[in-house]
Amino acid sequence: MDPRGAALDLSMFPVRAPCTASANWYLPLYIALRNALGIDGSWAPDTGGAFSASRAFDSLAATGTPLTGGLRVLGTKKRGGRDVVLVDYALFDPDGNAVAWDASLGPHGAAPPGEVRFADADRRPLILDAALKAKIKAMVGAKQRPAARPWEAEEPLNAVAISTDARVVAGVDAASYLYLWDGSTGARLHRIKVGSRPIHDVAFSPDGDRVAIGTTGLTLYDVPTGTARIKLAGHPKGEIWSVDWSPSGRFVATASARYVARADNSVALWDAVAGTRLFSWEHEAATTSTVRFSADGESLVYRVDRSLRRVDTSTGEECARWDVEAALDGLIRLSDGWATVHMDEVAVVDSQHLRPLRRLSIPLADGRARLASTPDGSRIVAFEGDHIGVFDALDGAPVADLPLPESKFACRNLAGHSSRVIVALGATAVHLPL
Secondary structure, eight states: OOTHHHHOOGGGOSEEEEEOSSTTTTHHHHHHHHHHHTOOSOOOOBOTTTTTTOOOOSSGGGTTOOEEEEEEEEEEEEETTEEEEEEEEEEEOTTSOEEEEOGGGSSSOOSOOEEEBOBOTTOOBOOOOHHHHHHHHHHHHHOOOOOOOTTBOSSOEEEEEEOTTSSEEEEEETTSEEEEEETTTOOEEEEEEOOSSOOOOEEEOTTSSEEEEESSSEEEEETTTOOEEEEEOOOTTSOEEEEEEOTTSSEEEEEEOOOSTTOOOEEEEEETTTOOEEEEEEOOOOSOOEEEEOTTSSEEEEEETTEEEEEETTTOOEEEEEEOSSOEEEEEEOSSEEEEEETTEEEEEETTTOOEEEEEOOOOGGGOOOEEEOTTSOEEEEEOSSEEEEEETTTOOEEEEEEOOSOSSOEEEEEEOSSEEEEEETTEEEEEEO
16 A cells, blocks of 8 residues: 555544545545535536546455545635636545545645536536635635654655764655755654755765755755755756765765766766866766765766776876776775676775776665665675665675565665665655664
C-alpha cells in the first residue's frame, strides 16, 4: 500500500459519512457535503470525473467492513462556465487506516484535487451564490493538513546528506524541496522550495552551517535560518548532478551533465564566499557526473562516462587520468584512494595518479552505484536490494548487514556517517545504526 495512506488521519477531513468499499464509495460524501452546505432538495451527482483517480483497495469490498469516508474542501473554481468545488477525500477502516484516497494526496501529487459539480433535479448546474461561497470559505479555513512526521518529506527523496557532527540531516524530494531535519529527533526544521527542475544532490559544509544545492544555478543556504546565503551562477545550460565542499569550507565544486545540443557538460570550482567561478573543466559526458574534493582540498577528482580525472584546485591543471572502455558509475573517497563502479565491481584507484589498486566484489542492487563511505574512508556502504551492506574498503570483506524496513521503494541515494547510514527510501530518510 502507498505509504501516504499512513500519514492521513480522519481528523483532517471535516465532512464525513459512512461508506462501503465499492466503486462509488464517494457518493455518500457527496450527499454529506450537500447537507453540510445546506443544499436542499433533490439532486443529481455530477463529479466531472473527479473521483476516477481514487486508489484501489483490494479485498475490502467482499468483507463488509464498515468504513468512513472523509472529505475536505479546498476552494472553488470556474470550470466550463460552472462553479465547481475542489476537494480532497479519503476512505478509512475502523482502525483509522486510510485504504483509498484521491490521487492528489498520494506521494507524487501529480493529479489536481477532485472537482465536485452540484446539479439540481433537472441536472442543471447549481450556481454557487455568495452565501454558499461563504460557507465554502469557512470550510477551507477549517481544513487540516498532515502534520510533518519525523524524517519524512512530502514527495519521494532523490538525495540525502548528514552534517559532519550529525546535528542536521538534509534531503531533497522529487518536487525540488529541500528538507532540513534535526539529526537527533527528526523534527522538521525547514522546508524550502529550491526550483522547479530535478535536484540530484545536496551537501553540507564542513561546519554544518550551510548546505549547497541546485538545479542549474547553485544556492548556498544557511542551515539555522533556512534562508539563502548566496546564489551562484552554476550551470545555466546544464543540470547539476553532484555537489561537494572543500575541507576548509571556502570552496564548492559542481558537476553538470545534460543530454541536449550545446549543453553545459562541465565541472566547476566556486568561491563559496565571493560566489565567483574560479575554474571550469569541460567534459564529453552527456549523462551523470560526480565530483569530489581530495582529503587535503588541493585537488578535485571527477567521474564522467568512461574516465576519472584529477585536477589541481590552485592551478586548474589536469594532474592524472584513468580511462576505461566501459562506463563508470559513482565516486567515493576512501582512506587510500578513490572507488567507483566498473564492470559490476568496485574499482579502487590511488589518490594521486588514479592507478588501479584493486577490485572488490561487492554486491550491488541492479549493478548500480548506490555507494557511500564512512568519513574515515575505511568502510564502503552499498545498497543491495532489501538491505544495506557494509564492507571493509581494503579487501571487500563484509562487516555488517543492515536490513531495510519493508517497503516497495528502492533506495535512491544514501549517505554514510561514523555512527549511522541515512537511506533515501521513498519519502523517508531512514536511519540505520552502524
